[in-house]
Amino acid sequence: MKKEKFNIIQDSCIPLPLENVDTDQIVPARFLKATTREGFGENLFRDWRFDEQGNKIESFVLNDPTYSGRILVAGKNFGSGSSREHAAWAIADYGFRVVVSSFFADIHKNNELNNFVLPVVVTEQFLKELFDSIYANPRTEVIVNLPEQTITNTATGKSETFEINAYKKHCLMNGLDDIDYLLSNKDKIESWEAAR
Amino acid sequence: MNTLFDKIWDSHIVHKVEDGPTQLYIDRLYCHEVTSPQAFDDLRSRGIKCLRPDRIYCMPDHNIPTLDQDKPIEEPVSRNQVETLTRNAHEFGLTHFGMKHPKNGIIHVVGPELGLTLPGMTIVCGDSHTSTHGAMGAIAFGIGTSEVGMVLASQCILQQKPKSMRITVDGELGKGVTAKDVALYIISKMTTSGATGYFVEYAGSAIRSMSMESRLTLCNLSIEMGARGGMVAPDEITFEYIKGREYAPQGEEWEKAVAYWKTLPSEPDAVFDKEIVFDAADIEPRVTYGTNPGMGIGISEAVPAVETMPEAGQASYIKSLEYMGFAPGEKLEGHPIDYVFIGSCTNGRIEDFRAFAEIVKGHKKADNVVAWIVPGSWNVYRQIEEEGLAAIFTEAGFELRQPGCSACLAMNEDKIPAGKYAVSTSNRNFEGRQGPGARTILASPYVAAAAAITGTITDPRKFL
Numbered sequence: 001m002k003k004e005k006f007n008i009i010q011d012s013c014i015p016l017p018l019e020n021v022d023t024d025q026i027v028p029a030r031f032l033k034a035t036t037r038e039g040f041g042e043n044l045f046r047d048w049r050f051d052e053q054g055n056k057i058e059s060f061v062l063n064d065p066t067y068s069g070r071i072l073v074a075g076k077n078f079g080s081g082s083s084r085e086h087a088a089w090a091i092a093d094y095g096f097r098v099v100v101s102s103f104f105a106d107i108h109k110n111n112e113l114n115n116f117v118l119p120v121v122v123t124e125q126f127l128k129e130l131f132d133s134i135y136a137n138p139r140t141e142v143i144v145n146l147p148e149q150t151i152t153n154t155a156t157g158k159s160e161t162f163e164i165n166a167y168k169k170h171c172l173m174n175g176l177d178d179i180d181y182l183l184s185n186k187d188k189i190e191s192w193e194a195a196r
Numbered sequence: 197m198n199t200l201f202d203k204i205w206d207s208h209i210v211h212k213v214e215d216g217p218t219q220l221y222i223d224r225l226y227c228h229e230v231t232s233p234q235a236f237d238d239l240r241s242r243g244i245k246c247l248r249p250d251r252i253y254c255m256p257d258h259n260i261p262t263l264d265q266d267k268p269i270e271e272p273v274s275r276n277q278v279e280t281l282t283r284n285a286h287e288f289g290l291t292h293f294g295m296k297h298p299k300n301g302i303i304h305v306v307g308p309e310l311g312l313t314l315p316g317m318t319i320v321c322g323d324s325h326t327s328t329h330g331a332m333g334a335i336a337f338g339i340g341t342s343e344v345g346m347v348l349a350s351q352c353i354l355q356q357k358p359k360s361m362r363i364t365v366d367g368e369l370g371k372g373v374t375a376k377d378v379a380l381y382i383i384s385k386m387t388t389s390g391a392t393g394y395f396v397e398y399a400g401s402a403i404r405s406m407s408m409e410s411r412l413t414l415c416n417l418s419i420e421m422g423a424r425g426g427m428v429a430p431d432e433i434t435f436e437y438i439k440g441r442e443y444a445p446q447g448e449e450w451e452k453a454v455a456y457w458k459t460l461p462s463e464p465d466a467v468f469d470k471e472i473v474f475d476a477a478d479i480e481p482r483v484t485y486g487t488n489p490g491m492g493i494g495i496s497e498a499v500p501a502v503e504t505m506p507e508a509g510q511a512s513y514i515k516s517l518e519y520m521g522f523a524p525g526e527k528l529e530g531h532p533i534d535y536v537f538i539g540s541c542t543n544g545r546i547e548d549f550r551a552f553a554e555i556v557k558g559h560k561k562a563d564n565v566v567a568w569i570v571p572g573s574w575n576v577y578r579q580i581e582e583e584g585l586a587a588i589f590t591e592a593g594f595e596l597r598q599p600g601c602s603a604c605l606a607m608n609e610d611k612i613p614a615g616k617y618a619v620s621t622s623n624r625n626f627e628g629r630q631g632p633g634a635r636t637i638l639a640s641p642y643v644a645a646a647a648a649i650t651g652t653i654t655d656p657r658k659f660l
Contacts, residue, residue: 128508
């Protein structure tokens with residue numbers, strides 16, 4: 001798993017205007033049997049991307065060459081359901097660095113952050129306009145600025161700020177993970193146990 | 197004025213990261229084979245061991261076949277995942293209930309039934325239905341694999357404190373209305389994201405009068421409205437359930453534990469960020485008609501019209517109904533079905549099989565139905581046999597299978613074929629959840645039993 005440091009990303013987007021996209025759709029359970037983190041991108045949105053014979057379903061957005069980019073733009077309540085981190089691995093492995101939605105499910109949001117994919121929560125209005133911009137011009141780019149915590153739709157020029165806790169922002173910008181941090185607190189863990 | 201949640205959370209804070217999450221101590225980590233291998237790798241790549249191996253319990257459940265468990269798993273990737281857990285548990289010195297072990301079963305069934313899950317605990321597992329354990333008065337929630345790695349390494353997790361919500365259900369549940377129906381009712385009112393960001397405490401007379409196993413079913417489904425977890429304050433029903441279980445405190449320790457557990461319930465003046473109240477009398481046996489657990493109706497009701505949905509959600513709604521093959525305005529009662537599945541961490545406990553038996557006793561399985569009866573654990577399996585339920589099932593034309601997650605998510609051979617309708621006591625009706633193209637109708641064990649003997653979606657109350 002690459003821990004690619006995060007700063008500012010400007011890219012075009014792939015639109016997925018469905019709501020409640022659950023992690024069973026992001027990666028179906030029958031593909032969860034691997035014991036490593038690699039290769040899940042092949043099965044990202046597997047049953048929407050390929051038919052039973054393994055042929056591409058041309059109408060699905062990931063198979064449509066009109067759209068490309070490292071930013072996935074999805075409808076409300078993205079990543080609901082199963083806690084499978086494989087969903088975040090699939091998104092990262094496919095090449096996405098950012099997922100934009102008006103609402104994320106909790107566990108999946110944490111999983112994205114732990115895999116250096118940035119979930120950006122925007123208002124319903126911003127999301128609707130962004131879909132409109134992308135459909136009007138598939139080359140529409142979005143600028144995601146993590147240091148400033150802003151997202152900009154370059155077609156409309158509109159920006160919004162987004163939230164992320166200072167600790168996680170620091171981790172993303174510096175390529176750090178939580179195990180390192182927790183183990184550096186071992187004395188605190190032991191004194192907590194002793195005082196119990 | 198503390199809540200149940202606050203009391204447990206606050207007593208487990210090891211450290212608060214400045215402008216960041218809380219470092220929370222975890223009493224119990226459960227590991228299954230699907231979401232743990234990469235976490236063990238994280239420890240190996242750092243050359244470290246588990247900080248507190250005695251707090252960690254491993255058992256495979258997702259890939260386990262429900263027939264011939266005495267033979268090796270046929271599918272090589274499933275077998276490899278299960279064997280990887282065995283190896284990891286051994287290498288890291290963790291307790292492991294492997295396939296066919298008398299204590300093996302679905303983690304969320306086994307934890308409570310062995311007394312491993314106790315009130316006041318913090319419990320995590322790489323599985324969203326970890327919310328189940330909250331029914332015992334614990335903080336229990338699902339986590340990702342990177343987080344499993346954190347807990348393996350440090351017995352701690354970094355988490356933002358969620359907001360608090362109390363859902364009160366007052367009144368008496370009607371005939372044939374179970375905890376599953378209560379949960380499906382609540383989720384349909386809340387939507388699948390209505391409790392995201394919250395930890396829910398269930399309260400009210402309808403909850404207080406529920407058995408322990410019913411509360412487990414209710415809390416199990418908390419995640420389906422987006423809540424990280426659900427919990428019920430421990431009371432005499434909780435203590436009675438735990439007493440004498442294998443890993444429960446004994447003797448003097450028991451007295452001390454109960455005295456502590458009695459201090460846990462939310463104070464009368466506790467303040468929640470959100471309060472929701474429902475009336476038990478409004479709930480009838482339920483079924484889902486769509487592709488998320490919030491898309492549910494009472495069994496006498498019809499599929500809602502497209503226009504009743506918010507505009508931004510209409511495309512998803514239409515896609516969902518097309519997948520299910522249902523039309524707006526259609527009533528589901530009487531609709532033919534092909535499969536029935538009873539089991540899972542939602543409804544795989546002894547009470548669920550008693551309920552199923554109550555209806556099928558003296559009837560025959562419908563010829564057009566394939567039914568899978570899958571206990572949640574070997575303990576439940578043995579109890580089904582000892583109580584004579586197995587004989588009732590056989591007499592009615594059903595076959596009792598061996599325990600595991602089974603058709604709930606179809607990681608083993610138990611897959612519903614494309615286009616077929618399954619009335620399932622499990623927790624998710626997502627597209628393809630029970631097999632590619634499968635059409636899932638979530639329901640209680642009563643509704644599943646009525647469907648199994650009639651071959652159609654049927655109101656179970658006529659059999660009770």
